[in-house]
Amino acid sequence: MTKSGNGNPKENAGYKAAEYVRDGMIVGLGTGSTVAFTMDRLAERIKGGLRITGVPTSIQTAMKARERGIPLASLDDVSQIDLTIDGADQIDPSLMLIKGRGAAQVRERCVADASKRLIIVADSSKLCDQLSGPVPVEVIPFALGHVTRKLEQMGGVVVVRDGVKKDGPVLSDNGNIILDYHSGPIKDPQALESEINNIPGVVGCGIMAEFSDIMTVIVGENDDCRILGIKEE
Numbered sequence: 682m683t684k685s686g687n688g689n690p691k692e693n694a695g696y697k698a699a700e701y702v703r704d705g706m707i708v709g710l711g712t713g714s715t716v717a718f719t720m721d722r723l724a725e726r727i728k729g730g731l732r733i734t735g736v737p738t739s740i741q742t743a744m745k746a747r748e749r750g751i752p753l754a755s756l757d758d759v760s761q762i763d764l765t766i767d768g769a770d771q772i773d774p775s776l777m778l779i780k781g782r783g784a785a786q787v788r789e790r791c792v793a794d795a796s797k798r799l800i801i802v803a804d805s806s807k808l809c810d811q812l813s814g815p816v817p818v819e820v821i822p823f824a825l826g827h828v829t830r831k832l833e834q835m836g837g838v839v840v841v842r843d844g845v846k847k848d849g850p851v852l853s854d855n856g857n858i859i860l861d862y863h864s865g866p867i868k869d870p871q872a873l874e875s876e877i878n879n880i881p882g883v884v885g886c887g888i889m890a891e892f893s894d895i896m897t898v899i900v901g902e903n904d905d906c907r908i909l910g911i912k913e914e
């Protein structure tokens with residue numbers, strides 16, 4: 682356990698992750714409310730002289746980074762990312778994840794895949810014994826009906842995600858539709874990830890089962906953080 686103690690689990694996790702960032706690093710910037718705290722801390726460190734380049738995983742994150750004065754590059758501009766810090770919606774004991782409540786899972790997977798190391802920041806409500814979904818699935822609009830039928834044939838319930846602040850479906854930053862696939866408890870996350878991602882028309886789902894070998898999870902509690910996975914800084 683590491684003491685920080687401000688009573689906000691997401692803030693504790695987000696701030697702790699910023700300690701892993703070293704001068705000169707290219708840093709993947711994930712999406713969500715927990716990573717926003719990491720960016721707050723990075724912005725403070727940049728004012729103190731830290732030099733980094735951030736690679737954002739969403740338009741929202743790019744906007745937040747610019748507001749905070751974090752220099753940015755696109756994924757096209759970098760050959761490798763030193764460290765990516767991102768959030769998650771569910772984390773199982775093997776460090777398999779479900780991501781994508783913010784509809785950013787496709788870009789998040791690209792950035793994670795280009796990274797030497799991945800730090801996931803979350804509060805303890807995200808820890809679970811078994812992933813259970815819903816699994817966000819990004820689908821090209823042309824294939825909406827086809828993918829929906831395929832997913833239903835797999836036995837789950839498909840819901841087109843509605844916008845909270847707009848009428849109609851949520852569109853991802855890539856202009857695609859987001860489905861939430863309610864599968865129930867997921868016995869084999871890797872198998873389900875492959876099965877969903879192999880449906881023609883699917884751009885990417887939110888199960889991320891293949892990153893545990895480069896991953897550290899920082900779990901924020903009220904007054905401290907727990908570190909799971911790779912420990913060295």
Ligand SMILES: O=C[C@H](O)[C@H](O)[C@H](O)COP(=O)(O)O
Pocket residue numbers: 711712713714715716767768769770780781782783784785786789
């Ligand atoms: O698409 C969104 C991302 O996968 C987020 O990292 C994830 O939903 C966690 O977000 P938050 O930190 O706000 O709980």
